[in-house]
Amino acid sequence: MTRTTPPRPVDVEAVFPGLGPHRRTATRLHPRQGVAGPEESSVAGPLLWPADEPWPVCSVPHPRGTGHLLSDVRLRRRIQDGARGRDLTDEERRVLDGMTRRNHVPELGDEDPLPLLAVAQLRTQDVPDLAGPEGHDLLQVFWCPFEVHGPERTIAVELRWRRSADVGAVLDPQPEPPVAGREECVPTSCVVHPERVVEHDYLGLLPEELQEEIAEWEEELLDGEDDTDETDDSAAPASYATYEEYEAAMAASRALEPDEVDYMSDLSIAPGWKVGGFASWHLTDPRPMDCAACGTPMPPLLTVAAVECDGASGSWLPVEDREAADDPRVIDPVGVLLGRGLMRVHTCPADPAHPHRLSFQ
Numbered sequence: 028m029t030r031t032t033p034p035r036p037v038d039v040e041a042v043f044p045g046l047g048p049h050r051r052t053a054t055r056l057h058p059r060q061g062v063a064g065p066e067e068s069s070v071a072g073p074l075l076w077p078a079d080e081p082w083p084v085c086s087v088p089h090p091r092g093t094g095h096l097l098s099d100v101r102l103r104r105r106i107q108d109g110a111r112g113r114d115l116t117d118e119e120r121r122v123l124d125g126m127t128r129r130n131h132v133p134e135l136g137d138e139d140p141l142p143l144l145a146v147a148q149l150r151t152q153d154v155p156d157l158a159g160p161e162g163h164d165l166l167q168v169f170w171c172p173f174e175v176h177g178p179e180r181t182i183a184v185e186l187r188w189r190r191s192a193d194v195g196a197v198l199d200p201q202p203e204p205p206v207a208g209r210e211e212c213v214p215t216s217c218v219v220h221p222e223r224v225v226e227h228d229y230l231g232l233l234p235e236e237l238q239e240e241i242a243e244w245e246e247e248l249l250d251g252e253d254d255t256d257e258t259d260d261s262a263a264p265a266s267y268a269t270y271e272e273y274e275a276a277m278a279a280s281r282a283l284e285p286d287e288v289d290y291m292s293d294l295s296i297a298p299g300w301k302v303g304g305f306a307s308w309h310l311t312d313p314r315p316m317d318c319a320a321c322g323t324p325m326p327p328l329l330t331v332a333a334v335e336c337d338g339a340s341g342s343w344l345p346v347e348d349r350e351a352a353d354d355p356r357v358i359d360p361v362g363v364l365l366g367r368g369l370m371r372v373h374t375c376p377a378d379p380a381h382p383h384r385l386s387f388q
């Protein structure tokens with residue numbers, strides 16, 4: 028099934044022609060749980076990885092054994108998915124209680140090579156905003172699922188570009204680390220439904236004059252709201268099992284009135300996993316992401332998001348998901364939470380082989 032972002036509630040460039048130069052396309056990936064073939068674009072593998080090529084490993088010294096078994100993380104997610112809308116059975120509760128964060132693999136030394144986790148595989152033919160080195164049509168993304176690397180103590184991401192036609196026999200089975208430092212570093216396998224959308228730059232990075240015009244316009248929209256009826260909050264449903272379900276329900280019920288349109292939420296940057304587009308800096312001031320090798324400003328290549336949609340970004344919920352907007356498999360299909368919800372991999376447009384950088388929000 029394809030996924031279709033509803034048209035933006037306002038043609039913002041018609042209102043602000045000055046936004047034209049601050050437009051960029053992004054490809055929303057719309058991951059949904061499922062297992063793709065090794066030749067397809069996907070989240071969490073399997074990868075089109077040559078049988079005769081060594082799998083990438085983490086060799087940075089850090090504790091390796093302590094954490095969550097990947098098998099436990101997956102089983103826990105299966106149990107929780109299966110128990111949606113009902114109480115856990117005693118047996119399910121017993122299994123979940125048995126899973127703990129502890130030293131599961133004591134024989135792993137702090138510098139033993141640890142297979143990296145396959146995070147995403149993207150083909151340029153599926154993802155039009157995927158720009159890599161000349162002639163390469165496939166990006167493979169890995170990370171070590173421990174957040175202890177480098178001076179900033181973050182997750183360590185590795186990118187591999189390749190020509191898919193060069194891959195002969197595919198490696199099977201494919202290695203993975205037995206443990207993850209934190210459960211939310213483990214992506215659940217997903218198929219993807221790439222869709223190209225238009226974005227406009229983060230508000231705080233637009234020319235000041237344009238920022239002021241947008242702020243005035245938003246105020247005028249809000250002033251117009253005084254003439255309309257107040258909404259009746261007493262009709263709201265009584266309770267939700269989790270905060271995520273509440274958020275999803277809010278997202279679904281949010282029919283956008285003209286006076287509710289907001290540049291940041293609806294007209295600027297798409298939520299969820301995506302390739303290309305702009306980076307949002309809503310939690311920190313914008314930070315320059317210049318290439319360490321050549322100084323070129325680096326746009327985000329891949330954005331990894333904790334949620335595909337939330338209350339504020341409800342207008343981006345795909346048309347096809349309207350009836351399932353309270354389903355965690357629509358709102359958080361991948362199960363990854365990095366930073367406070369967003370992790371971006373920035374790459375150099377001058378030479379995609381230059382070292383990437385990460386930013387978090």
Ligand SMILES: [Zn+2]
Nearest residue numbers: 085087171173
């Ligand atoms: Zn590591």
Ligand SMILES: [Zn+2]
Nearest residue numbers: 318321375381
């Ligand atoms: Zn560069």
